[in-house]
Amino acid sequence: MLLNLPQPIARFIGDALLLADEIGESPCDVYHFNRGNERFFLKTCTPQFIPTTYSVQREAQVLQWLDGRLSVPEVVALGESGNGEFMITRAVAGEPLRRRIEQKLPVLELFREALQQVQAVPIADCPFDSSAALRLRELEYLMAQGLCADDFDLQPWPNLHTPKDLLAHLQATVALEDRVFSHGDLGDSNVFVDAREQLHFIDLGRGGIADRWLDIAFVHRNLREDVSAPVAAEFLAGASAFDNPAKREFFEQLDELF
Numbered sequence: 001m002l003l004n005l006p007q008p009i010a011r012f013i014g015d016a017l018l019l020a021d022e023i024g025e026s027p028c029d030v031y032h033f034n035r036g037n038e039r040f041f042l043k044t045c046t047p048q049f050i051p052t053t054y055s056v057q058r059e060a061q062v063l064q065w066l067d068g069r070l071s072v073p074e075v076v077a078l079g080e081s082g083n084g085e086f087m088i089t090r091a092v093a094g095e096p097l098r099r100r101i102e103q104k105l106p107v108l109e110l111f112r113e114a115l116q117q118v119q120a121v122p123i124a125d126c127p128f129d130s131s132a133a134l135r136l137r138e139l140e141y142l143m144a145q146g147l148c149a150d151d152f153d154l155q156p157w158p159n160l161h162t163p164k165d166l167l168a169h170l171q172a173t174v175a176l177e178d179r180v181f182s183h184g185d186l187g188d189s190n191v192f193v194d195a196r197e198q199l200h201f202i203d204l205g206r207g208g209i210a211d212r213w214l215d216i217a218f219v220h221r222n223l224r225e226d227v228s229a230p231v232a233a234e235f236l237a238g239a240s241a242f243d244n245p246a247k248r249e250f251f252e253q254l255d256e257l258f
Contacts, residue, residue: 041091043088073092076088092192101226118182132177217248
């Protein structure tokens with residue numbers, strides 16, 4: 001693929017060395033490179049993922065819309081070819097919250113602030129639909145094309161045995177949505193904190209209007225699995241006046257095949 005880059009992308013990269021980025025589970029390919037003292041990222045998706053939220057053109061549109069509303073990467077080049085879609089972004093400042101977790105540093109208040117900032121983005125003129133209905137149609141497409149994640153784990157839900165079981169269960173349990181702006185994958189690799197404790201957000205391909213419990217569920221799972229159950233519970237207690245275990249489970253299940 002990289003031998004046939006669209007002209008705007010190839011022109012910006014020039015003779016810089018592209019290095020593959022192995023972090024993340026997305027089917028998109030990500031590379032980083034330097035120009036002078038600045039770091040940039042090249043993100044690509046192949047044609048079969050263009051109709052989905054893996055589309056980097058969609059992500060570029062979300063990032064451009066969020067400019068001035070949330071601290072997100074600057075889109076500096078876009079391109080498309082028969083090989084798929086291509087986007088170059090400028091690196092954000094700081095380090096991911098994942099690194100702080102690895103260093104056993106506190107992250108609870110940073111996650112609380114991240115959730116507050118994302119859900120404070122006004123949605124009155126937001127053009128991006130990330131609702132459960134859209135995501136289920138996307139899941140149907142991915143399953144039909146054989147593009148779902150193959151490392152899924154249904155053991156937490158013993159009544160669900162196959163991806164088709166999971167899809168049918170999700171379709172039958174969609175609840176009325178409490179709509180807010182959602183990051184779509186709010187986790188410790190996608191939230192950065194700089195030296196001034198300012199937050200920055202990356203990987204917003206699924207950004208858009210969705211249920212408020214989507215991001216809450218992802219942060220709660222992240223803290224539960226990578227920090228501790230008590231910290232996860234403390235986050236949950238501050239995120240909403242009441243818990244909604246059914247919605248949290250729904251969004252964890254929905255994420256399992258992506």
